[in-house]
Amino acid sequence: MTITEPVQSQTKYTGARIRRTEDPRLLAGRGQYIDDVTVPKMLQAAVLRSPHPHARITGIDTSRARALPGVFDVITGQDLAAVADQQPVIWFPIPEQRIARTHALAVDRVRWVGQAVAAVVATDRYVAEDALELIEVSYELLPVVADLDAALAPDAPKLYDDWPDNVSGSLTYRNGDADEAFASADLVVGGSFSHGRAFGCPLEPRGCIVNWDSFEGTLDVWLSTQSPNLARDLLAEVFDVPVHKIRVRTPHIGGGFGNKFDFYGEEVIAAVLSRRTGRPVKLLEDRAESFVATGHSRDQRLDFEMALSQDGTILGLRGTSYGVLGGALGTVGSGPPWASVLTSMGPYKIPNLELHLKAVVTNRAPYGSYRGWGAPKGNLVHERLIEMAARELGMDRAEIRRKNFPAPEEFPYFTGAIFTYDSGRYADCLDLAMSKVDELGWRERQAEARAEGRHVGIGYSFHIEPSGYGPSRILNLAGLAHSGFDEAVVRMDSGGKVTIYTGQINIGQGTHTIYSQLAADTLGVPMDDVVVVTGDTDSCPYTGYGTGGSRAATLGGAAILRASERLRGKVFRVAAQLLEASPDDLQIDSGTISVRGTSGPSVTTRDVGDAAYRRLLDRLPDDEMPTLEEVDVFDPVNMATSFGCAALLIEVDPETGTVSMLDCLQAHDCGTVINPMLVDGQLAGGLAQAMGGALLEELVYDEEARLRTGSFRDYLLPTATDIPPFHFYHQETPAPDIPGGMKGVGEAGTIAGVSLVASAIDDALTEFGVTVTRFPVTPPRLLEQIREATSHKEGSQ
Amino acid sequence: MNDKQSVSTTINGHVYTADCEPRLTLADFIRHQCGLTGTHLGCEHGVCGACTIMVDGRTARACLMLAVQADGCTITTVEGMADGDRLTPLQEAFWNNHGLQCGFCTPGMLMCATELLESNPDPTATEVRERLSGNLCRCTGYDSIVTSVLDAAEKQRS
Ligand code: FES
Ligand code: FES
Numbered sequence: 001m002t003i004t005e006p007v008q009s010q011t012k013y014t015g016a017r018i019r020r021t022e023d024p025r026l027l028a029g030r031g032q033y034i035d036d037v038t039v040p041k042m043l044q045a046a047v048l049r050s051p052h053p054h055a056r057i058t059g060i061d062t063s064r065a066r067a068l069p070g071v072f073d074v075i076t077g078q079d080l081a082a083v084a085d086q087q088p089v090i091w092f093p094i095p096e097q098r099i100a101r102t103h104a105l106a107v108d109r110v111r112w113v114g115q116a117v118a119a120v121v122a123t124d125r126y127v128a129e130d131a132l133e134l135i136e137v138s139y140e141l142l143p144v145v146a147d148l149d150a151a152l153a154p155d156a157p158k159l160y161d162d163w164p165d166n167v168s169g170s171l172t173y174r175n176g177d178a179d180e181a182f183a184s185a186d187l188v189v190g191g192s193f194s195h196g197r198a199f200g201c202p203l204e205p206r207g208c209i210v211n212w213d214s215f216e217g218t219l220d221v222w223l224s225t226q227s228p229n230l231a232r233d234l235l236a237e238v239f240d241v242p243v244h245k246i247r248v249r250t251p252h253i254g255g256g257f258g259n260k261f262d263f264y265g266e267e268v269i270a271a272v273l274s275r276r277t278g279r280p281v282k283l284l285e286d287r288a289e290s291f292v293a294t295g296h297s298r299d300q301r302l303d304f305e306m307a308l309s310q311d312g313t314i315l316g317l318r319g320t321s322y323g324v325l326g327g328a329l330g331t332v333g334s335g336p337p338w339a340s341v342l343t344s345m346g347p348y349k350i351p352n353l354e355l356h357l358k359a360v361v362t363n364r365a366p367y368g369s370y371r372g373w374g375a376p377k378g379n380l381v382h383e384r385l386i387e388m389a390a391r392e393l394g395m396d397r398a399e400i401r402r403k404n405f406p407a408p409e410e411f412p413y414f415t416g417a418i419f420t421y422d423s424g425r426y427a428d429c430l431d432l433a434m435s436k437v438d439e440l441g442w443r444e445r446q447a448e449a450r451a452e453g454r455h456v457g458i459g460y461s462f463h464i465e466p467s468g469y470g471p472s473r474i475l476n477l478a479g480l481a482h483s484g485f486d487e488a489v490v491r492m493d494s495g496g497k498v499t500i501y502t503g504q505i506n507i508g509q510g511t512h513t514i515y516s517q518l519a520a521d522t523l524g525v526p527m528d529d530v531v532v533v534t535g536d537t538d539s540c541p542y543t544g545y546g547t548g549g550s551r552a553a554t555l556g557g558a559a560i561l562r563a564s565e566r567l568r569g570k571v572f573r574v575a576a577q578l579l580e581a582s583p584d585d586l587q588i589d590s591g592t593i594s595v596r597g598t599s600g601p602s603v604t605t606r607d608v609g610d611a612a613y614r615r616l617l618d619r620l621p622d623d624e625m626p627t628l629e630e631v632d633v634f635d636p637v638n639m640a641t642s643f644g645c646a647a648l649l650i651e652v653d654p655e656t657g658t659v660s661m662l663d664c665l666q667a668h669d670c671g672t673v674i675n676p677m678l679v680d681g682q683l684a685g686g687l688a689q690a691m692g693g694a695l696l697e698e699l700v701y702d703e704e705a706r707l708r709t710g711s712f713r714d715y716l717l718p719t720a721t722d723i724p725p726f727h728f729y730h731q732e733t734p735a736p737d738i739p740g741g742m743k744g745v746g747e748a749g750t751i752a753g754v755s756l757v758a759s760a761i762d763d764a765l766t767e768f769g770v771t772v773t774r775f776p777v778t779p780p781r782l783l784e785q786i787r788e789a790t791s792h793k794e795g796s797q
Numbered sequence: 798m799n800d801k802q803s804v805s806t807t808i809n810g811h812v813y814t815a816d817c818e819p820r821l822t823l824a825d826f827i828r829h830q831c832g833l834t835g836t837h838l839g840c841e842h843g844v845c846g847a848c849t850i851m852v853d854g855r856t857a858r859a860c861l862m863l864a865v866q867a868d869g870c871t872i873t874t875v876e877g878m879a880d881g882d883r884l885t886p887l888q889e890a891f892w893n894n895h896g897l898q899c900g901f902c903t904p905g906m907l908m909c910a911t912e913l914l915e916s917n918p919d920p921t922a923t924e925v926r927e928r929l930s931g932n933l934c935r936c937t938g939y940d941s942i943v944t945s946v947l948d949a950a951e952k953q954r955s
Contacts, residue, residue: 019892019893019895020892020895022900023891023892023897023900024884024892026897026900026903027875027879027884027888027891027892027897027900027903027907028835028875028876028878028879028884028888029833029834029835029836029874029875029876029878029904030835030876031835031900032834033834033837033901035828035834035838036828036834126818126820126821200935201935202899202901202935203837203839203845203847203899203901203902203933203934203935203936204837204839204899204901205839252899252900253899254837254839254899254900254901255898255899255901255935255936256899257935286841287839287840287841287842287845288842507899508897508898508899508900508901508936509898510898677895678895680895680941681895681898681936681937681938681941684937684938684940684941685898685935685936685937685938686938687938688937688938688939689935711840711842711844712840712842712844712845712933713842713844717933717935719929719930719931719932719933719939720925720926720927720929720930720932720934720939720942720943721926721927721930723938723939723940724940725922725940725943726938726940749938
């Protein structure tokens with residue numbers, strides 16, 4: 001008899017709402033975050049930061065700080081530069097870009113408020129902070145470049161004396177003939193969209209503990225990072241220490257959001273202090289520091305226009321994205337503004353493109369990674385413009401979107417600029433969202449409210465999320481000095497239980513749970529039999545990029561699936577020997593292996609483990625190696641593009657300019673859903689962050705380039721009363737290039753959410769004819785727009 | 798500032814006594830002197846609520862109190878909630894409803910929700926949102942936390 005059905009087809013866990021394995025200890029207060037880790041003989045450090053946005057350092061006197069009892073050492077930029085290279089940059093998407101790098105401590109010049117200039121290490125943080133106050137730095141102030149316009153002004157002061165201007169680099173993508181498309185268009189809509197500075201702002205600030213053992217030549221590092229392998233490689237580069245002498249471990253991470261992907265100067269400072277004192281050094285960023293020391297993002301202006309024909313077909317898109325970088329490049333350089341350009345066509349077929357990127361340096365803090373990584377602003381471009389076009393053409397907002405989607409059979413679909421979307425059923429997803437808007441009765445609510453003279457609106461946003469970054473060689477070609485594959489080890493032990501080792505990091509998204517689900521299903525063992533080990537470069541395998549780019553479920557998951565599949569093969573071969581059967585005839589259920597279709601004898605994974613590790617004689621096939629372990633390295637051939645359609649019900653008070661979000665839904669497709677409860681959590685969290693960015697959060701720099709919003713009292717994170725309830729609906733279009741079919745989901749909400757809020761505000765204020773283009777839409781900004789629109793209307797009457 | 802003062806508090810049923818600098822915050826005392834690191838610090842300026850604990854039966858922000866102010870007080874931290882390895886119904890509800898992701902805000906959320914349910918066993922979703930509006934969560938978008946608290950309320954009533 002030939003067996004044609006797959007050996008293992010049942011999935012008990014994949015697709016189920018399973019509560020997380022991570023949770024009990026976190027709920028009981030037994031987590032171990034970076035500040036909960038203490039190592040013997042540990043000292044604590046603190047960093048002195050520049051109060052000036054642009055100045056030459058003419059002298060630093062550390063003598064009084066050194067004399068303070070309890071202080072072990074004080075270092076300046078000169079001390080650090082003697083043993084450490086400048087901070088690394090890994091993304092170079094713009095050919096021949098001028099890369100502004102600095103040391104972890106400024107050597108002779110500061111270029112943003114908050115740039116680190118000296119560091120103290122002492123018995124504890126209180127003493128270290130006392131000592132900071134005793135350091136005297138003399139500065140010679142330089143003229144500042146506070147914002148984009150100031151940076152591009154013809155007579156602008158220069159941040160880097162040997163550059164011709166403040167432009168780090170420019171790049172253009174062309175496809176088709178944009179000039180021709182615009183010349184022949186029936187309608188051209190355009191706008192200047194700007195997103196203020198914001199950051200991921202994990203509730204736990206960053207931190208590290210570094211122990212430099214000069215005798216062993218080793219660095220032992222605890223780091224709150226999403227990318228331990230990258231941190232290890234970059235520490236090796238900065239200090240010219242062999243990679244294998246560096247160990248990076250991660251504790252629990254109190255939120256990452258991309259901010260903890262980047263490689264920061266603090267880990268270098270702590271390493272230098274540890275090397276000099278011979279003691280482990282803990283260096284934590286406090287909340288106040290986080291506003292100037294954790295990577296900033298989103299700061300961008302996008303001047304774009306779209307050409308359409310009368311029937312709503314998009315003919316062309318052109319424009320420029322200005323990335324407002326800081327006084328030095330962060331780890332990811334100009335990567336996020338570049339990604340905005342690449343995603344500016346979104347889910348729409350646009351045959352003619354002319355897309356420019358200009359990356360500009362200013363006296364602001366460095367630009368870094370934040371969930372969404374450029375795509376939220378690409379989304380602003382296509383979603384704002386398509387709604388403006390719908391209004392001009394008098395078309396329904398859903399209709400015009402539907403008209404421009406590639407059909408399912410047009411995938412893989414090349415956008416015209418770098419990305420090829422793998423698969424999609426965009427119209428189905430849009431229809432799903434629209435039907436839920438009806439079901440939830442939003443239209444009636446809106447009509448009733450309007451009848452009462454209230455300004456209630458419904459907004460929409462369709463987004464694409466390029467995920468599973470990405471094919472290593474293509475990433476290299478695009479300018480990444482790093483890879484994108486993922487490696488996993490799946491091991492069954494002598495007792496028949498399973499351990500998964502991966503380089504992915506749990507930052508709250510629940511990787512341990514979903515990895516257990518995937519492996520348990522593939523191996524045919526109970527989920528309780530699987531543990532997941534992460535966060536130690538000495539024992540865990542290599543992850544190319546780290547946890548970011550919506551890679552954890554896709555690439556991490558795929559590697560685990562493939563390793564588990566091969567391991568199941570070996571388990572069956574050993575079991576076959578024990579059962580005197582053919583491996584092809586076996587089945588496994590809950591860890592018990594038997595011959596399919598018989599009620600005969602069975603063995604358990606425990607028997608198999610024993611045969612492979614301990615009592616091998618006559619039990620382990622002669623041609624099998626002892627142990628049960630498989631390694632897989634998965635480097636995808638293409639990324640996986642997930643997508644979704646969100647809708648939002650809001651009310652605007654035109655008297656005050658305040659916005660209340662009443663209800664929110666998202667229809668979403670991330671391919672195979674491993675755990676719907678966790679997918680919903682990712683969508684909700686991302687949407688909430690975007691809503692904060694759309695309405696509340698802004699790192700405001702004044703015209704002197706000083707940060708005005710440096711605490712939670714003025715950098716406003718959304719609270720439980722700001723964020724609406726959520727409803728999520730899933731469709732599953734499996735990723736064709738990812739084993740398991742998973743697509744990413746971590747960034748969906750942040751990509752869709754800002755244009756979503758904008759769309760809803762426009763709809764609520766239809767009678768005024770408002771189009772929001774500047775974010776966050778704070779009450780004063782919205783009031784001003786309403787007043788302008790009103791006076792414009794009155795003027796034209 | 799080096800004149801240390803003796804502080805004695807009862808935390809989760811244990812008496813902790815130590816000599817503290819007057820400037821030592823209660824949060825640092827609990828975390829580093831007592832080793833109870835379940836109480837988290839997200840801002841140290843009284844806004845995020847992650848450090849919320851119970852002091853003499855009422856919620857308080859441990860970052861806004863000095864250790865010396867807690868002399869003679871009875872304190873409960875998140876470590877004092879579960880009974881051995883049995884989670885409370887509220888903790889269970891957070892587990893069942895995905896009320897946490899990174900878990901950093903969770904101790905503070907649990908404290909405030911406990912206090913809410915003590916005074917109002919049958920809150921509305923709006924009441925839950927209002928009571929938790931002083932606690933920041935950057936991961937969940939709050940909805941699942943609200944669901945968790947409502948679920949716990951229902952289970953506790955039945
Ligand atoms: S740490 Fe106390 S309120 Fe934020
Ligand atoms: S679960 Fe991460 S901050 Fe709330």
